[in-house]
Amino acid sequence: MPRTTEAPRARLSDRQAETVRRLTEAAVEEVAEHRYEGLTVRGVAKRAGVAPATAYTYFASKNHLLAEVFWRRLRDLPEPDPLPGGSPADRAAEALSAVALLVADDPALSAACTTAMLADEPNVLRLRARIGLRVHERISGATDASPAALQAFELAFYGALVQAGMGHLSYRDLPGLLATTARTIFPRTEECP
């Protein structure tokens, strides 16, 4: 009986996991060439050397596929050091900057992932929940500020991510922006009685 791995749909055999990996890699390449609009599941399948029907076995749509790309990168992101140097604000900003920069090397990819993540589909929804949880863990692990401050910063993070995904902000500016925002939200809590 074949081994299994964590998977986009359920449990996968090694062979299936490899197919899925090739598909997600091909998706990254396709999006780099054709951007979000130009990417099709059939195109990704072709590039991955796989029949379209096979791709659809694992991914219900291109949004599902791209969301999986983001999720895999986030999953593989090492946890931030627990309480390293710096103020609570800096630690929080750093913890989320890493997430914001996950796909920042390729602008087309980051835009595509953002769009995909926002899709209203069951599979995307499931991935989004996982991602949201991970983000929440990262930020609450990075600082012990008040829940209201944490929530405010988390909201601002998603706002920034969406703005960047829509092209209103550059991904490269996100770390700086998050740092400024964190300093606006967090340190006051300590300074004021």
Next chain:
Amino acid sequence: MPRTTEAPRARLSDRQAETVRRLTEAAVEEVAEHRYEGLTVRGVAKRAGVAPATAYTYFASKNHLLAEVFWRRLRDLPEPDPLPGGSPADRAAEALSAVALLVADDPALSAACTTAMLADEPNVLRLRARIGLRVHERISGATDASPAALQAFELAFYGALVQAGMGHLSYRDLPGLLATTARTIFPRTEECP
């Protein structure tokens, strides 16, 4: 020569403006019945008593149509009273709560508008720019806090809107959440020396 009105595409005659109005109204009804996924431009056209080709004359896609619905409501929203009672935080929260609640009466509609607003299409992009400008005006008009605080709150607002659009937050909770967030971000500036 017929009068013209501000329009989704360009300048419209009275007759065209009426057609567009009927289409946006029909869209609201359709989305209430069939939700975002079930809405089709052809369905909206039928309900509005108009040929599909006519609908496509004014709206390039269902996202464009739904974004227009949101934009029209925002356009018709009265400006917040300039500096009424309350702290800067309360004023800011109030100014943006009104925006968040624009489509909150119908959950399906609010979700649909959120999804549509995030689409990567030229027409939606144009509307988004207008809406972003309007939001920015509202918040900067409501308080004279520092630019960093304003930006932080604006980001949090969009974050909250997206979370609500994705169903992670209830629209009804947004005003309270925005108030809490505003109080976390703003008043400190004044209270601390």
Next chain:
DNA sequence: CTAGCTTCTGGACAGGTGTCCAGTTTGAGG
């Protein structure tokens, strides 16, 4: 080696999308 499962294939399918255009209706100006 082979039986029997798992995985992949390739092509057909129904449905939806946005575009186009020749032809009809509408209504304002003369």
Next chain:
DNA sequence: CCTCAAACTGGACACCTGTCCAGAAGCTAG
């Protein structure tokens, strides 16, 4: 009342999407 341009119609079009399934190919246990 008539003219004529603006606005709408309806149906055909090419394309894309996700689903399905019968059969081929690949692996693994016996």
